[in-house]
Amino acid sequence: EPMRIDIVTIFPAFFDVLDVSLIGKARDRGILDMHVHDLRDWTHDRHRTVDDTPYGGGAGMVMKPEPWGEALDGLLTSESVLLVPSPAGETFSQRMARELAEERHLVFACGRYEGIDQRVVDHFSARRRVRLVSLGDYVLNGGEVAAMAIVEAVSRLVPGVVGNPESLVEESHEDGLLEYPSYTKPPTWRDLEVPPVLLSGNHGAIATWRQEQSLERTRLHRPDLLP
């Protein structure tokens, strides 16, 4: 039973890149069953209208509820989690990626940033599991780039997608700290040396050095992660 992912968007072409790289291989190998849908396929008017002016006034357009209602009626089952990318959602994290990697079916509703009529989330929240998810404290034009980031972060945790599962355990955020720096050959490059401890063959010393580097990077870039 591969994980199924459905993505509803007015820009299906955005997701063509998911045909390549590890995600594309996982799809080819039947580990991920991913489907991208054009929201306009659930409209019924000549112009395939998906948005309208906001009640109460203001700038921008709001996505109409009816196409979303029909699309999600057809896609959501009792097993689904509906993910709605939004700068007003809970911040996405490695913890959430781990939770979502356990699910059988994820459905992404990619709206423009002014948003989808709130009644869509209200309606489905009463019937299904729904999460509003923000990529971070900045504004994108729509949910597509956020959905792509979430698909990549989640799917690489699905067993079989990443070839060597050991490569997952020492990454940034898996132990609550940032990852230590990595080096490869040559030992000297533009007058810069690889830290000698990494050439020492002393695995205890290497582990200690890496822990110190993780802590130092976290202090420098993300002190909020430290106790």
Ligand code: ADE
């Ligand atoms: N849509 C617009 N901005 C977003 C963000 N920061 N995260 C998720 N979805 C978004």
